[in-house]
Amino acid sequence: MDTVPWMSQLNDAQKEAVQATEGYVRVVAGAGSGKTRVLTYRMVYLVTALGILPENILSVTFTNKAAGEMRRRIRDMLGENSAALVNTFHGFCVSILREDIHRLYYPNRFLIMDTEDQKAVLREIYEEMGITSKDFSYSEILHEISVRKSDDQYVGSVTAPDFSAASPLKAPSDRLSAIFTNYLAKQRKLYALDFDDLIQFVLYLFHTIPEALAKWQERIQYLQVDEFQDVSSRDYELARLLSGKYGNLFVVGDPDQTIYSWRGANIDFINDFDKAFPEARTILLDRNYRSCPSILSVSNSLIRHNVNRIEKQLFPVRESSFRVLHHHARTAKEEGWWIAGKIQSLHDTFGIEFSDIAVLYRANYVSRMIEEALVRNKIPYTLFNGTEFYSRAEIKDCLSYLRLLAFHDDLSFLRVVNLPPRGIGKTRIAFLKERAAESGISLFEAFQQNIGDKIFARTGASEFQIVVQEAEKLVDHVPVSDLLDFMLKQTGYEADLLSGGDEDRKNNIAELKESIDDFEKDAGETTTLADYLNRIAMFTDLSKRERDDSVKLMTIHAAKGLEFPYVFVCGLNEGIFPSQRSRDRRDIEEERRIAYVAFTRAGDGLFLTDSEGFNFDGSQRVPSRFLLNIDAKLFDHDGRIDPVLWNMTRMYERVTDWDEAVPEKPAGAIGVKSRVRHDVFGEGTVIGISPDLRFYTVKFDSIPLPKNISTDFRGLIPVPE
DNA sequence: ATTTTCGAGATTTTT
DNA sequence: TCTCGAAAAT
Numbered sequence: 001m002d003t004v005p006w007m008s009q010l011n012d013a014q015k016e017a018v019q020a021t022e023g024y025v026r027v028v029a030g031a032g033s034g035k036t037r038v039l040t041y042r043m044v045y046l047v048t049a050l051g052i053l054p055e056n057i058l059s060v061t062f063t064n065k066a067a068g069e070m071r072r073r074i075r076d077m078l079g080e081n082s083a084a085l086v087n088t089f090h091g092f093c094v095s096i097l098r099e100d101i102h103r104l105y106y107p108n109r110f111l112i113m114d115t116e117d118q119k120a121v122l123r124e125i126y127e128e129m130g131i132t133s134k135d136f137s138y139s140e141i142l143h144e145i146s147v148r149k150s151d152d153q154y155v156g157s158v159t160a161p162d163f164s165a166a167s168p169l170k171a172p173s174d175r176l177s178a179i180f181t182n183y184l185a186k187q188r189k190l191y192a193l194d195f196d197d198l199i200q201f202v203l204y205l206f207h208t209i210p211e212a213l214a215k216w217q218e219r220i221q222y223l224q225v226d227e228f229q230d231v232s233s234r235d236y237e238l239a240r241l242l243s244g245k246y247g248n249l250f251v252v253g254d255p256d257q258t259i260y261s262w263r264g265a266n267i268d269f270i271n272d273f274d275k276a277f278p279e280a281r282t283i284l285l286d287r288n289y290r291s292c293p294s295i296l297s298v299s300n301s302l303i304r305h306n307v308n309r310i311e312k313q314l315f316p317v318r319e320s321s322f323r324v325l326h327h328h329a330r331t332a333k334e335e336g337w338w339i340a341g342k343i344q345s346l347h348d349t350f351g352i353e354f355s356d357i358a359v360l361y362r363a364n365y366v367s368r369m370i371e372e373a374l375v376r377n378k379i380p381y382t383l384f385n386g387t388e389f390y391s392r393a394e395i396k397d398c399l400s401y402l403r404l405l406a407f408h409d410d411l412s413f414l415r416v417v418n419l420p421p422r423g424i425g426k427t428r429i430a431f432l433k434e435r436a437a438e439s440g441i442s443l444f445e446a447f448q449q450n451i452g453d454k455i456f457a458r459t460g461a462s463e464f465q466i467v468v469q470e471a472e473k474l475v476d477h478v479p480v481s482d483l484l485d486f487m488l489k490q491t492g493y494e495a496d497l498l499s500g501g502d503e504d505r506k507n508n509i510a511e512l513k514e515s516i517d518d519f520e521k522d523a524g525e526t527t528t529l530a531d532y533l534n535r536i537a538m539f540t541d542l543s544k545r546e547r548d549d550s551v552k553l554m555t556i557h558a559a560k561g562l563e564f565p566y567v568f569v570c571g572l573n574e575g576i577f578p579s580q581r582s583r584d585r586r587d588i589e590e591e592r593r594i595a596y597v598a599f600t601r602a603g604d605g606l607f608l609t610d611s612e613g614f615n616f617d618g619s620q621r622v623p624s625r626f627l628l629n630i631d632a633k634l635f636d637h638d639g640r641i642d643p644v645l646w647n648m649t650r651m652y653e654r655v656t657d658w659d660e661a662v663p664e665k666p667a668g669a670i671g672v673k674s675r676v677r678h679d680v681f682g683e684g685t686v687i688g689i690s691p692d693l694r695f696y697t698v699k700f701d702s703i704p705l706p707k708n709i710s711t712d713f714r715g716l717i718p719v720p721e
Numbered sequence: 722a723t724t725t726t727c728g729a730g731a732t733t734t735t736t
Numbered sequence: 737t738c739t740c741g742a743a744a745a746t
Binding site: 062063064088089090091114115139195196198199259260262263362363364365418421423424425426427428538555556557558576579580581594 | 723
């Protein structure tokens with residue numbers, strides 16, 4: 001029943017998936033098996049063959065980038081008018097809250113905090129509490145906050161009118177809890193929601209107000225979720241609730257590609273889907289269209305080392321292939337140069353476009369040495385790094401100007417009040433904070449009320465206030481882009497930028513204005529400034545300018561869901577990949593899945609590199625255990641590795657790659673993570689205990705590599721806390 | 722007395 | 737690239 005012309009392009013399993021529109025369906029789709037195609041075609045099928053209205057379909061993607069791509073494809077097939085619903089969970093929650101947050105106690109207006117805003121809030125809290133980021137690193141605390149927020153108690157307590165009365169979260173028994181309570185208080189004052197809240201609030205809304213749930217359940221008659229292996233319990237609950245009425249939930253994922261555990265991804269949701277929904281159908285897509293057999297066998301050979309895994313084989317469709325090549329470099333610099341040289345020869349000798357090549361790495365900082373080599377060799381590249389478009393300083397500045405006008409919030413105020421420098425620094429801000437605290441008002445209000453105080457003489461304070469007042473008169477009457485123009489000119493920000501002669505920043509701002517124009521054209525008359533700001537709050541990489549025909553550089557996480565004919569995976573060293581932070585088997589398995597994702601991005605060629613040298617902590621760099629995991633027959637080495645290095649790799653491996661339950665040693669109170677002192681080596685931390693309890697593995701502070709110390713040795717004593 | 726600038730050191734992954 | 741502390745500039 002090929003009612004649609006493109007149906008013949010699909011294999012049987014794909015066809016089955018596209019047509020499986022009713023009920024609960026799980027598609028286990030291996031890397032490169034055409035799942036994006038299935039998801040896209042399925043939406044088109046729903047609309048064209050079944051006559052379902054686009055607004056009754058929701059397709060959830062993992063990133064905005066993926067959402068954008070899918071929207072484009074669907075538009076190509078169905079035409080401009082078919083505004084099929086493609087969104088991320090977070091983006092969709094913003095839509096829900098825009099319509100329904102007034103049903104909770106919040107006003108019908110909320111501000112979305114991104115990670116930088118969260119850090120700014122933390123910075124203030126730290127200042128008030130007299131602690132520094134050395135005591136508690138921002139990222140650790142943010143993680144902790146996220147964890148606490150997933151506690152069931154949280155939802156009720158934050159939305160309850162008097163959240164301070166909610167018991168378990170309040171009692172600041174320790175500093176961590178104090179920080180958390182403080183954070184919540186600041187959030188409430190700002191009417192600010194962080195990423196976790198977006199989903200959490202929607203869940204709370206659905207749990208407490210049945211009419212709201214019914215309304216959205218009625219709207220979403222067909223729900224499909226991509227990258228289901230990476231959903232968190234919150235995402236899962238949301239999907240379950242939304243599909244609760246019509247019972248059409250279609251999920252697609254690959255358990256081997258779970259790489260977001262640190263963000264709450266839980267692999268069980270896809271693995272146990274059939275238990276949660278006994279009537280569920282499972283479809284397996286196991287034909288790989290993307291990669292050459294050699295790349296596939298290397299990837300399979302690697303991932304097989306994960307113990308906690310459901311066995312799954314991918315079958316290559318493609319035939320001919322080059323062998324995967326590993327290069328061991330003597331220095332980090334040489335690693336970069338080898339990659340640059342290879343890229344150059346791929347381009348010159350084989351006529352491969354630069355844009356068909358990607359360099360992937362575990363962490364952003366690794367990109368530096370690669371960049372340097374590419375620049376020196378005059379190879380064009382585009383860096384997709386952590387500082388994505390919307391989080392660039394100048395873009396954040398612009399958005400903060402706008403947000404100040406829309407929300408009068410402290411966060412924006414603090415960012416722009418002294419931008420460009422107008423003499424309002426620490427002391428004057430402290431003055432304002434005092435005033436604001438006295439009267440229980442916002443910093444901006446305190447600023448307006450005290451503008452005449454002599455403390456602001458000799459500063460640009462009053463000029464700034466006048467500009468803001470003028471701009472406020474314009475807010476509801478001119479397009480957002482004009483408003484931004486006005487602010488940038490009148491505050492002197494633009495002049496400041498021009499005098500700096502920074503072309504890049506100027507271009508970025510021009511691009512922002514363009515994207516605002518686009519948005520206004522799309523959204524029509526009804527959008528307010530606040531709407532606009534909330535809509536783009538989650539966009540981190542919307543309009544990345546990509547240089548024509550250039551090599552792409554990005555982290556493996558950023559490469560999720562993408563594919564490239566030629567892929568270089570660099571920095572395959574212990575401590576980088578797997579990351580230094582992975583401490584036990586579970587962490588290592590996640591790292592291995594990340595490597596698996598990296599390898600399976602490649603279609604025609606895969607190159608792996610590592611280098612000798614020294615890590616941040618001074619320890620010697622050794623090749624990654626992942627290189628040892630791959631069956632040696634399946635790939636080639638270019639550059640000899642000293643067997644001593646391999647032995648060191650095995651040493652690292654022994655420390656972290658044990659089976660799960662690491663027995664704690666009862667006597668002597670020495671367990672994993674406890675601090676110990678050794679007669680000769682000094683102080684250190686126990687990072688492991690051998691399964692047979694024969695020895696501890698101790699990382700001494702003064703020695704780069706961990707050492708095994710017999711449990712019977714008397715010279716190893718615990719250090720009192 | 723305050724603010725600004727400049728250089729040194731550190732860095733997982735992101736909605 | 738971002739953060740923090742000390743010197744230079746207002």
